Amino acid sequence: MADPRRLPHGEDGGPATGPGYLQHHFESLVQQKDASSLGMWLFLVTEILFFGGLFLVYTIYRWSYPLAFADASRHMDVRLGTTNTAVLIISSLTMAMAVHSAAAGRRRLIIPFLAATMLLGTTFLGIKAIEYTEHIRHHLFPGPWFHYPGPQIHARPAELFFSLYFAMTGLHALHMVIGLGILSVLVVQSRRGRYTGQWHTPIEMSGLYWHFVDIVWIFLFPLLYLIGRHVH
């Protein structure tokens, strides 16, 4: 067995196959990549449970006040919601393509795909902001100014619905903002030529994060926008 101390190292042993790919405490790139991937998936599990707490609250209250929740959800703009869902799905495609470009060694395509993803992410947040503005203008933000335009019998549980709506979409939007921050770092690093076909773990891991945030929205969309549509 080779003495690992003699293996070419990144940070303190000088470049092996590129600028500092292999950190000193790992034995090989495969081990390092396994660790990153495992770590990222564990992080996503924590995210499942993080959002899970809100999904639990939603489920309990929806189960307790089905009619009020259905009624309140009809104050959502389905057209904007569906558009935003589509925007996020397209952004997942461009993100997947950015990872693909990196893995296939097509380094020139990485930045365009990342930029497209960021543009779509920003579009999503823009549309969300328009929705928020509309809700606030119609006194649908919970608290002292809340005024429910629908049947007053549903007014109080409807305020619960809007509390959950703002908490869940707000937390999701926060994750989008963080995602945009991560992507801009990736763009800068790609410009510096950090990523190669052999080593592009950060792009891959960020891709996982982006897709995860997309999945959260895939569930938020029907739960918040669609549940009351069939009631007339």
Next chain:
Amino acid sequence: MNQTEIQARESLHPEHIVSPKSYVAVFLALLVLTATTTLVAFVDLGPWNTVVALGIAFIKATLVVLIFMHIRWSSNLTRIIIVGGLFWLAILLALTFSDFATRGWLPILRMRP
């Protein structure tokens, strides 16, 4: 994991590169499913509206996880982690529901929140 095992893995499992065609196929499927779930929501199916909406959401999420997130080609450990995370979420939901769903059973406590 020792050096030889690592080298063996490296040669046996080169990184899987997914063809862009499968990405585009998944993308189109996601768009179709989004359109479906929106349209179906306007049809009155009674309690089935929720089932259909959540079912479609699960299919969409599964597609994203399998193809975009490469789980189709990844190790069993990663799959166990995902299933474990969902299972723990299920514990949270199920045991909390064991409270809310049975509150009305006792005649003297027939009140819901």
Next chain:
Amino acid sequence: MAAEFIPEAEPLHPRDNYLNVRYGVGSWLLTRDHKRIALLYLASITFFFFLGGLFALLIRLELLTPGGDLVQSETYNKLFTMHGVVMIFFFLIPSIPAVLGNFLIPMMIGAKDLAFPRLNLLSWYIYIVGAAFTMWAVVHGGVDTGWTFYTPLSTAAANGHVVATAVGIFITGFSSILTGLNFIVTIHTMRAPGLTWFRLPLFVWSHYATSLIMVLGTPVIAVTLLMVGVERIFHLGLFDPALGGDPVLFQHLFWFYSHPAVYIMILPAMGVISEVVTTFSRKNIFGYRFVAFASVAIAVLGFLVWGHHMFVSGQSVYAGMIFSLLSFLVAIPSAIKVFNWTATMYRGSISWRTPMLYAFGFIGLFTIGGLTGLFLATLGVDVHVHDTYFIVAHFHYIMVGGAIMGYLGGMHYWWPKISGKMYPEGWARFAALIVFIGFNLTFFPQFVLGYLGMPRRYHAYPPEFQVLNVMSTAGASVLGVGYVIPMIYFAWSMRYGKNAPANPWRSTGLEWQTTSPPPTENFPVPPVVTSEPYVYATESEVVG
């Protein structure tokens, strides 16, 4: 691990180790060495341990007399709240994992570091930022909701700095998540050649189980406190009964994490005890796989029992029955561990060194704490003793009698490895005795008080409870002395202690196969593991 023992006197103080390789504040604050990060944690949690202890002493002083004479009831509420917050979130949860786990897991598995060294340093900084928020709240008048932050008290009524404290705990939670994540990835990917899962020391198994709880549970408390925060600031009425929200739902979310959090405190201590008991009985552990899987079973079952904190909260009786039944199940793996440690000691060659004294203390006190837990898991009995001093005594037997005993035992056991110095054995045995006496004097009377009906969280009580309260307060003073003595001699030993040999206890663990203190890369030559841990029996056959 090979039963090869380095003679006691041989490698005295090697020239280059992780402590003297670099000097200066920057070399500590920017270090990525898991051993140095462990010491950063040690310094921080020691501060919080004594801060929390100070609150405890003030609580006990107030309870010396029946009248509410030392502090006002509001101040008293703040004292027990901050005692709980500081001790649980800033001392007990990080204690063994972040100090001993951080230091030892890479060494026990023959790795150079944790999988993500920078993330490890980041989790310490996150801990410090969270601690800063909480300290700000403490200095500016504190918080009085109890460490449980029950709504609607915390969202609508409490006057204290609920948000600052909650933000502090929220942030610190991420430190815990990242530590757990780092441990899991490290144990999966960084094991030395030949170190299979069933050759891992039980300390590593128990930390693996602990990390599972940290990763799966902590996000839920984070989002729950976030909800409390937005409800308080933005008036999103998530748990507001006025809107039809349900405060009991908050309790479900809170205890989904906070019950397993008790196992975050006790499981690592159990790992310490497994190492100490085998070393000082000079025997292989009895039923290795049972002990290992019991750790995982405790972690998993721990997520199924949270409702036993809510038997009198308005939770459905039927849910109470389910939670009661499931709670009894936790007794099985816990008892397996206690029985297996006892069986390990049976006919062992026991030496009464300080770590072993703490292990004895742990086993006895944990057994009492665990068995009284069964009383509380029983629906009918819980209604009688709920929110009395009975429960206070019960969880202190687990958290102080169990977790802190384990922590102190571990600190003594690995102190030669960490510092390269021996602690004074006589003083250490004396302090262990003081801690044991002080602990029992403090908390045993509380069982009686609780059973007689003294409720928790009040600053005054009927005069007939005074004798037992005086005993408890006297015990707390003794316990305080017992905690200060090790502080003094550990500090003393760093300068004046005898140099420690590589393996003072003739232990089989991998961490003892390198020098004391270890070099930065842990092992001069990466180890290869050829046998199971705890192969003491063969040695005694050869020797004896």
